Amino acid sequence: MDKEKLLQAQAAPLLDYFQKMIPLDKAEKQWVADLFKPRLYRKRQYVLQEGDVCHQFNFIVRGCLRMYKVDEKGSIHIIQFATENWWMIDLGSFHSRQPSALNIDALEDTMVLQISYDNLIALYTQSPKFDRIFRVLIENSFVSLQKRLLQNISSTAEDRYLAFMETYPHLANRLPQTQIAAFLGITPEFLSRLRNKQANTKT
Amino acid sequence: MDKEKLLQAQAAPLLDYFQKMIPLDKAEKQWVADLFKPRLYRKRQYVLQEGDVCHQFNFIVRGCLRMYKVDEKGSIHIIQFATENWWMIDLGSFHSRQPSALNIDALEDTMVLQISYDNLIALYTQSPKFDRIFRVLIENSFVSLQKRLLQNISSTAEDRYLAFMETYPHLANRLPQTQIAAFLGITPEFLSRLRNKQANTKT
DNA sequence: ACTACATCAAGAAATAGTATTGATCCAGAT
DNA sequence: ATCTGGATCAATACTATTTCTTGATGTAGT
Numbered sequence: 307m308d309k310e311k312l313l314q315a316q317a318a319p320l321l322d323y324f325q326k327m328i329p330l331d332k333a334e335k336q337w338v339a340d341l342f343k344p345r346l347y348r349k350r351q352y353v354l355q356e357g358d359v360c361h362q363f364n365f366i367v368r369g370c371l372r373m374y375k376v377d378e379k380g381s382i383h384i385i386q387f388a389t390e391n392w393w394m395i396d397l398g399s400f401h402s403r404q405p406s407a408l409n410i411d412a413l414e415d416t417m418v419l420q421i422s423y424d425n426l427i428a429l430y431t432q433s434p435k436f437d438r439i440f441r442v443l444i445e446n447s448f449v450s451l452q453k454r455l456l457q458n459i460s461s462t463a464e465d466r467y468l469a470f471m472e473t474y475p476h477l478a479n480r481l482p483q484t485q486i487a488a489f490l491g492i493t494p495e496f497l498s499r500l501r502n503k504q505a506n507t508k509t
Numbered sequence: 510m511d512k513e514k515l516l517q518a519q520a521a522p523l524l525d526y527f528q529k530m531i532p533l534d535k536a537e538k539q540w541v542a543d544l545f546k547p548r549l550y551r552k553r554q555y556v557l558q559e560g561d562v563c564h565q566f567n568f569i570v571r572g573c574l575r576m577y578k579v580d581e582k583g584s585i586h587i588i589q590f591a592t593e594n595w596w597m598i599d600l601g602s603f604h605s606r607q608p609s610a611l612n613i614d615a616l617e618d619t620m621v622l623q624i625s626y627d628n629l630i631a632l633y634t635q636s637p638k639f640d641r642i643f644r645v646l647i648e649n650s651f652v653s654l655q656k657r658l659l660q661n662i663s664s665t666a667e668d669r670y671l672a673f674m675e676t677y678p679h680l681a682n683r684l685p686q687t688q689i690a691a692f693l694g695i696t697p698e699f700l701s702r703l704r705n706k707q708a709n710t711k712t
Numbered sequence: 713a714c715t716a717c718a719t720c721a722a723g724a725a726a727t728a729g730t731a732t733t734g735a736t737c738c739a740g741a742t
Numbered sequence: 743a744t745c746t747g748g749a750t751c752a753a754t755a756c757t758a759t760t761t762c763t764t765g766a767t768g769t770a771g772t
Contacts, residue, residue, distance in 0.1 A: 348614075351554050463717075482761060493718060498763055666748075685730060696749060701732055 313339035319367045320419050323391055327439055334433050341429055342419040347371075347412040353394070354410040360399035362420040366392050369416025372485065375408055384489040386451075387413075387477060393443060394418075413485060463492045467500050516542035522570045523622050526594055530642055537636050544632055545622040550574075550615040556597070557613040563602035565623040569595050572619025575688065578611055587692040589654075590616075590680060596646060597621075616688060666695045670703050 314321065317339040324330055324338065342365065347353055353371060354360050364371070371394045374384045385408065388394040399406035400423060421429070429436050457469050467490055471478050478486070487497040517524065520542040527533055527541065545568065550556055556574060557563050567574070574597045577587045588611065591597040602609035603626060624632070632639050660672050670693055674681050681689070690700040 345558075348553050348555065350551050484761070494762075495719085495764085496717060502763085687730070697731075698733085698750085699748065705732085 310336065310339070316344045317342055317419060319391065320365050323365070324439060327442060328435055330435070334435065337429055337432055341425040342421045345418055345420055347416045347418065349412055349415050352409065352411045353418075354396060354399075354406055354408065356407055356409050357405050359403055360396040360406050361422055362395070363400065363423075363426055364394045364418040364420045366390055366394060367417040367419060369418075370413045370480065371410055371416055371418075372413050373408055373410045374488070382488050383491065384485065387474075387481065387485075387489065389477070389480070393447065397444070413481065458491070463490060463496065464500055464503075466490050467497065468504075513539060513542070519547045520545055520622060522594065523568050526568070527642055530645060531638055533638070537638065540632060540635055544628040545624045548621055548623055550619045550621065552615055552618050555612065555614045556621075557599060557602075557609055557611065559610055559612050560608050562606055563599040563609050563613075564625055565598070566603065566626075566629055567597045567621040567623045569593055569597060570620040570622055572621075573616045573683065574613055574619055574621075575616055576611055576613045577691070585691050586694065587688065590677075590684065590688075590692065592680070592683075596650065600647070616684065661694070666693060666699065667703055667706075669693050670700065671707075 314335065320342060321330070321335055321338060330338070344367070347369070353362075353364065354373075356376065366388050368390055370387060370389045372384055373386045373388075373394060373396070374382050376382055386394070394410060396406045396408050396410070398404070399408075403423070426440075430440075453473075457466055461469065470486065470490060483497055483501075484494045487494040490497065492500075517538065523545060524533070524538055524541060533541070547570070550572070556565075556567065557576075559579065569591050571593055573590060573592045575587055576589045576591075576597060576599070577585050579585055589597070597613060599609045599611050599613070601607075602611075606626075629643075633643075656676075660669055664672065673689065673693060686700055686704075687697045690697040693700065695703075
């Protein structure tokens with residue numbers, strides 16, 4: 307009993323998150339608390355390294371992760387940031403059990419709740435409610451991704467910067483600008499100049 | 510052939526180390542070069558986290574690792590530091606395949622050569638010479654450990670500090686004093702006072 | 713030749729990590 | 743009871759690392 311309570315306390319942010327989507331019964335809460343394991347990643351630590359299979363579906367309790375691809379020239383292209391109450395995973399690698407071409411690492415010390423592939427399947431089997439939860443959750447991610455793509459192919463760097471500031475104002479002051487630049491696909495120097503320009507035109 | 514040379518070059522510090530213990534023949538060198546994989550851990554990054562099984566036997570090429578236990582109060586007790594040409598592993602977890610109660614992380618960016626459990630067994634099977642090498646190497650570690658224990662149970666903090674300075678003079682200027690304090694089992698403040706005292710009595 | 717960026721180098725500014733010091737407290741040995 | 747060998751807390755100082763900005767110069771596409 308004591309142990310159950312401890313697990314539930316650790317999983318609380320995730321249980322809250324699910325609860326807001328679909329109410330869970332007692333047993334379902336306990337499964338979640340049992341199958342999602344808390345884990346701390348420290349700043350700069352890899353969560354997933356290119357060439358490894360992505361074995362974990364990660365829910366971020368606190369901190370910030372980034373997913374990126376390193377191109378042939380060694381430049382970093384950031385696909386996604388994720389902070390509190392977001393998910394981070396290479397879904398392709400996770401489901402195909404094939405090595406990932408992507409990297410995930412921590413920009414801050416980050417606590418996640420992670421579930422392994424096998425345990426996630428077990429969870430789906432035990433309660434189809436989780437099929438629905440994860441469908442919705444992935445749909446949300448899909449929508450953000452599509453939005454991001456559209457912006458990328460259709461806008462100039464300045465427009466992308468402005469859109470970023472609108473969509474993720476909380477990230478703007480939280481992340482180093484080097485990271486934001488890598489997300490926008492420009493150099494930190496150029497981002498610095500863009501910001502300068504913005505600041506000047508405002509007054 | 511080219512590839513062989515590259516691997517041997519990467520494994521050079523380890524081959525030198527073995528060579529000083531027992532001469533290796535060509536095939537043995539190649540096994541070592543093949544089975545030990547180079548890996549970089551960045552400062553603050555975990556090499557082993559409490560609760561995980563220790564799967565790798567690590568030889569440090571450059572950098573510095575620390576092994577420690579976190580107690581119920583959250584205090585850190587450092588069991589061991591390891592720098593160039595030393596080994597770092599939770600031997601208990603490694604051999605029992607049970608989760609470790611210890612943490613290992615990097616105090617500096619650290620390059621290791623690591624061999625997995627299965628590959629180490631394979632190495633022993635291929636050449637019993639490695640049984641001897643690893644026996645000797647673990648005996649060395651055992652002796653340091655026993656010395657450390659003895660010091661710990663029999664000395665005052667000041668004596669332990671002096672002994673540390675004698676035994677590991679190179680670590681004294683390399684590690685932050687917070688780490689040395691955690692190794693000696695005292696607070697950084699008290700260590701600071703001890704050093705002050707030493708400096709004054711010398712003149 | 714103008715716009716929208718990149719590259720490189722250097723310095724400034726901000727932040728995080730480390731060390732020191734003083735004040736106060738406490739437990740065990742004398 | 744008080745002295746010694748420590749701990750804890752808070753403030754300050756110092757150092758190192760990371761991040762940001764700026765200037766100079768270059769380049770590809772319209």
